[in-house]
Amino acid sequence: EKDFLDINKDPNNSTTADINLVLPSGQAFVSFIVGGQYNVVGEILAQHLGIAQGGNQYRAWDQFSIPTSTFDGREFSGGIYAGALDDFQYVINAGTPAGEWRMVGIAKILQAHAYQVTTDLYGDIPFSEALQGSANLTPKYDRQQDIYAGLQQLLDEGIADIAKQQGRFPGTADLNYRATTEADMQKWVRFANTLKLRLYLHMSEVDPTTARNGIQALYNRNASATDFNFMRSGDSFQFANGTATNTENPFYQTNFRLQNNLAVSSNIGDTLVRYQDPRLPVYALDADLTTTPQEFLFVRPGQNAPYPNNFTTSTGVQTVRLSYPGTYFIGQAFTNVNRAGSTYAGITATDAPAKSRPTLLLTYEESQLLRAEAAVRGWAPSGENAQTLYENGVRASLTRFGVSAADAATYLTRPQVSWAAATTPAAQLRNIFVQKWLSFFGTNGAEAWTEVRRTNQPRLQAPLVNLLGGGRFVKRLPYPDSELQRNPNVAATGLTPGDITTPVWWDVN
């Protein structure tokens, strides 16, 4: 019986929630963080974007200062672990005894993806003992190679759970694939297979044997399936964004709602110019927004004031002009940076498309390029044609950014791009890596930076200001303060707090 003191039930927060309410929360966390702050730091470190004149928000990162206070509560600890991963864990914990195998399988695949992104940024992280709540408040830090093995297993479990074909379909609660049918569930399976491939290929430099064996087993297991049960066109693992406030693309929200901090980096800018890449005017704005021909001026990594007077105005005055990210990404306010947006007919940035760009987490084009790499390395069955996969991947990226089929065809014949011109496996791999790097622009900085570190392609440019000291590059993100302060197990990684220069396990460059 209740007495008058039994009033301690929070009227504003429920103590129960259905798994269908919790799954989308975790998915949103992943999209927001991997598509937001981790995207920003990746874009800067992969030298897609640099710092605009007067922009100070990310200048320290660009100059290789990333202190332990960075990416803490909102990203690593509160966002990925206590945000996304524990929501997925709840779905697994609550769904398993209820036989909700479809939901459980999806949650496991989602966990594997979030772990993959995080371990690639940080190296050793809690995995086997993580997410246990009161049962273990200080999870140990697993070695990255063990996590990689664990993630393969987690993905296999997820695939097996889905194969049971039991429990509800998540339907609209699944903000990635909105799986309402068994056919939709197969998109999850194909994404899981592609993620397995991504994980194996990440090991190509440090442990090619395991990578090869894993990939071959993966192909064997799906030998009879269309596309070996990898992603099909339209299967891209992404998160839809909207135009309404607080639903917009997180990268847009952070950077492109206002005139902004970031400008196109000379590393990717020069490459796009050299390759005569039709994505250049999509990726970058004309530097003065007024005149033809279009003129692109990029910022150097680690650029600091004074910025070069690289532009001559109509009255002959030398002034600083920069190419900001292109209209695919930006909002209206952004074209006013150079205060000339209205006079140039070519620039008609409107906010809506940029706001509603999906967060791209693992695209069809990436899956094609991953398979191309496996094929070049000889780890795929003969049915995999490296050239076809490569060209499909490049074409898919160009299509995404609005390039016509004709222009794409021309592009595929340019000497720097052409498969035929790449006569050695090394050259072919380089083409694959550079094209993947180009395709990630503005959408998946974390994976771009991961692949740059793994493949060493393209070479990064030395920043003009390097707060780490000459020659050193950022190789990992620092464990955040909350872990350093609360989890004694972080010491077992052997890294000094704040270390951002020691490479992660798979990075042998």
Next chain:
Amino acid sequence: QAAAQSRAVTGKVTDRQTGQGLPGVTVLLKGTTNGASTNADGIFSLSVPAEGGTLVFSSIGYSSVEQAIGNQATIDVTLATDTRQLSEVVVTALGIERERKSLGYAVETLENKDITRASEQNLVRSLQGRVAGVQISSASGAAGGATRIVIRGAQSFTGDNQPIYVVDGNVISNNAATNLSTATPRGNGDDLNNGVDLPNRAADIDPNNVESITVLKGPAAAALYGARAASGAIIITTKKGAGLKGRSQITVNSAVTLDRVNRLPKFQNTYGSGTDGVYDPQNNVSWGPRMDGRLVPDWRTYTLADPNATQVDSIPLTPKPDNVRDFFQTGVTTNNSISFAGSNQASNFYVSLADVRTKSFIPNTNYKRTSVSLNGGTQLFSKVTTNATLTYVKSGGDRGVQGQSRSNILQTILNTPRDISLTEQKNYNDPRYDLNGYYLAGFRNNPYFLLDRNLLTDDVDRLLGTASVSYDPLEWLNLTFRQGVDVYTDRRRQTISQGTINNLAGRYLEDNNFGRNLTTDALINVTRRFAEDFTIKGVFGTNYQEQLTSRAVADGVGLVIPDFYDVSNASVVTNTKVDTKQRILGVFADLQLAYRDYLYLGLTGRNDWTSTLPKATRSFFYPSANVGFIFTEAFKLENNLLSFGKVRANIASVGKPPIPYQIDPVFVRSTVDNGFQAQYVFPLQSVAGFRVGNVLGNPGLKSELTTAYEGGLEMRFLQNRLGFDATYYRSISKDIIVNVPVPGTSGFTAQTANAGTMENRGIELALNATPVRLENSLTWDLNFTFTHNRNRVTEVTNVTPNIGVGGLGSVALEARVGQPYGSFFGTQMLRDGEGRVVIDPVSGFPRLDPVLTTLGNIQPKYLAGASTTVSFKGLALNVLFDTKQGGKFFSNTINQLYFAGALRETTANDRQPFLYPNSVIPNPDGSGTFVPNTTVLTDGGFNYWRQVSTAGENTLFDASYVKFREASLSYSLPTELVSKVKLTGIQVSLIGRNLALWTPKSQPHLDPEVSSLGSGNNQGFEFYAYPTTRSLGASLRLTL
């Protein structure tokens, strides 16, 4: 037969200070019960034996005087006020009155005149420097803001460490309505992105209506209030018109003060707007060229100019040293009250109207508070007494935004380049200063625009009332029932105009707060005398408290019609509700056993049942015992030298339950944000999303428990002209409830648990002296208080050695094992074994120590206050100084001003590369040792200062200060003069507050008393808080 031998003695008792007759003074023939009281004019008449005898004159608030009768038939005496032994009777917990000398614990009482003398409108701030053992801080210098008080140190890590406020037996709300964790919190002092310094609700009490304030410091004193009084109690007794002894009185108080900014950071006036020595007025930094009068493009029109055209050098670059000071205006505060009071044999009555209004020194902001009070009581059927009090308060104001947001004007104005005038930009509709033409357009807003458009207005309606009935069926028995009510609404409206950076589309917030506190007491009082020498006083009763808060916030983003503020006009509205309700029921007993007049033993016990704990642990009991021994009385030691001596000791424990809803884990509506205005908010794409809450609940939670020991010695000498009261205490708080931060990798970021133990020990000393007391009424009084509290966190959790109490930027505020509560934890510069700074030979910058360390703490070494009053006839001069010595505070303002190059320090080395003094570099031989740095130069400009500001240690400053807190010079016109205009008193005063501030040389920039993050535990952080003010004014007091 005695009558035959008696004679009559008459006389007049007057106030030494005012010369007026004192009514109601008790005149007692010493050693007898034969006595009388003075009438309205101070006249008495008493029959005394024919020979000898001594008269004792005593009155509350005055030093007693003994006068031998001798052969005189007329005895006139003057009584001097005595703040140290104000009342022989003090109000203790639950309104129980006790003789002061009988208490086994320290209490301090202030009278109305102490707190109103300098027209301080905030009741809590008026305790500053006057009461030993309390520490007070304010969130900013803005009027009507938050004020925190902590008594004898903190007992909880993250729970409320402030005492309860009790008005006429009614436990009132001191809610600060901050920490709205489930929504985007706005309008709170602790919200840096859109922070406004809003008060905690104790600010609603008008000091003019207060008769006295008693500070119950330790658990022994406050134990009867139960669980909520673990941090002490502030007992406020309002005026009731009693004690007028058949008279009526009308009192008018009127004061005006002018408030000017007191302390601003010390700016440099050498370098102007720009970066890297190059002039550029489109950045709010002063890293430009020397302000040597050279011609530069006009900042006023820079933004408007054709970007393709060459900027013409047209104005001389010269410093504007007072650009910030000139931004602030002279504030005006008026403080008026009128009261009507009267009493007769059976009834008493008090009505008042009080009004405070401040036109702030910050343009366009203000604060107002109006109260109406009605108090009265009457005796019925000779054995029943009823009393009622009712106060209605209306308070609030228009408040400006502080903190780090771009809406914050202080960041904009303090960072303003040193060559740029602020006052020139006043007309923000001028195309040169408007949204598009303003020199920082697109990056910051014109501060005048912000202060005109973006204000938070709070509007508080509050009703406080008590009703009590007291019945004395027998001479030794009293039954009392008392019901108290405190209800308030606090309606906050925050407008953010279109064009405001970060809120370009405009925004409107409605934050509606409702609070209700109910206090019910039923008491049985028993007083029995037995066996001649023993008296026993007992109180048995129950105490029930219910607290309810309800808050609804509607946050509307994107205004459709510009400058029309209604949620219906917003594109997206987010609604948040936060409701809490808790109840405590206590039963208690308080026994006091007195042996003769000098030995007192007190015992209390209370059992609480609280709604906020699980059933199994919801009931808890805590006892206390105290003893007081007046050894001068017991051993008849009184003589001309020694007047009074008492020792006291006590031991007590008191429990403190958690806040509501800490037991069960919850799911919360999911939002995810990056801290830079970007977020996803569910429902997203029409799908509802709830996340697993980050805090693990705890079904095994129990109450915190503080056990305290206290010993004291009180002595007075030279016929009470010199005295001291010294207290030593030690308290141990255990099972402290905290949200233990856990590694996020566990899936949660915190767990509510009974985790910590903390100790406070301290000394309180109050000294008073009357070095001069002459027959011609010249009196000189001195009062001195001293507080030393040593706090140590002895245990935190099994997970970590530290609990985050708060923090800002790179520096965390912690409860850390082995450190005092509130220790700063962060980065410092890397030093070698000899303490020399290590320079990075590549970059030339000082390196930061990668290992975070404890950098100091907020706890002062000691607090002290000194006041003195010199009075002569109607003239009285009163001054009060107080000081805090030791402790540190973190200033993000200074940090940011390093970054902006605006601070005086940033001109060091002429901003040229310099050889860092006493520095080392890593030994090139790679041995890991360090060699003196003789060649590596450090860039002396922006990059150096940015590096400096990244080390937390460089923005932690000594929080010591000495303040000339108050001064008043008052003159009471002579009674003869006053009576000619049919009044009984006229007093005019000149008053001043915060007249001077002294800080150590190392901290010339700020008033360290400010703690920007409000009245919560996150103390010691200053972040673009409004500066404090120096006030000068005059007051007039008329009585009829």
